[in-house]
Amino acid sequence: MRPSPELYLTALHDESARFxxxxxLAPSGAVVPTCPDWSADDLLWHLTEVQRFWAEVVRTRPAEPVEAAGTRPEGRTALLAAFTEASAALRRELQDADPGEPAWSWAAEQTVGFTLRRQAHEALIHRVDAELTAGLPVTEPHPALADDGVAEALDVMYGGLPPAGIDFTPVCGVVAVHLTDTGTTWWTQPGSLSGVRADGRDLSGPHVLLLDPREPLDAVAAISGPASVVDRWLWKRLPDDAVRRTGDPDAIAAFEAAVRPAIE
Incomplete structure (x- = not known):
């Protein structure tokens, strides 16, 4: 069960403010250690563009947005002002919309709620990036948000049901993802996709499905750690050894192959 819309809105506000x-506090040219191709100002502009874009998605719902790149301001002061404006616009649009209303997204879920959830987690992860860039301790997120971040990473960013015409083949047994602080266990099925999407994109390769069983499943392997650790590990914001692995090594390898690509 997902957190409430109110928790997402609060998280979006708090995480954006911390970001x-x-x-x-980071020098403009400081390298973002978790995204080394970016400077601190690149990171700032990235989240500005993201929040501005999704504010427009919600404002013009359910029409598909017209992507128009903004002009990057010169200097830290102007960049921060642009972020403040974009972030306020996003929160304003989301708090005035029903999460169940239809709205464009790049995912299977086409609702305002998708944007609300996705942008709360986007702000969280990039807040982590900003704290690391500034040499600050990483702030622990709300446990329910981190718990949901693991589910979102597995079901939206890495997995999800394949589109029509794409075949999914399991390659091992079930792998459990156990969150030691919240007590939640997410059940996953690693496998592989084969086929070409309608737009011509070849989706063949490792994949993972987030399962929704009515009862606990028999898992052949497990990934475990606190929710915020597993969330950051999936987003490649922690080293490979941050989580504990137990069980069938082939199943662990299949799971990790599916979540190997870095997400920005």
Whole structure:
């Protein structure tokens, strides 16, 4: 069960505010250790563009947005002002919309709620990036948000049901993802996709499905750790040894192959 819309809205506000505070303490040219191709100002502009884009998605719902790149301001002061404006617009649009209303997204779920959830987690992860860039301790998120972040990473960012015409083949048994602080266990089925999407994109390769069983499943392997650790590990914001692995090594390898690509 997902957290409430109110928790997502609060998280979006708090994580965005922490992001701005942290990135403001980093020199403009400081390298983002978790995204080494970016400087601190690149990170700031990235989240500005993301939040501005999704504010427009919600404002013009359910129409598909017209992507128009904004002009990057010169200097840290102007960049921070642009972020403040974009972030306020996103929160304003989301708090005035019903999460169940239809709205465009790049995913199977086409609702305002998708944007609300996705942007709360986007702000969380980039707040982590900003704190690391500024040399600050990483702030622990709300446990329910981190718990949901693991589910979102597995079901949206890495997995999800394949589109029509794409075949999914399991390659091992079930792998459990156990969150030691919240007590939640997410059940996953690693496998592989084969086939070409309608737009011509070849989706063949490792994949993982987030299962929704009515009863606990018999898992052949497990990944475990606190929710915030597993969430950051899936997003490649922690080293490979941050989580505990137990069980069938082939199943662990299949799971890790599916979640190997880095997400920005």
């Amino acid at each position: 701005a505070e942290a990135v403001a």
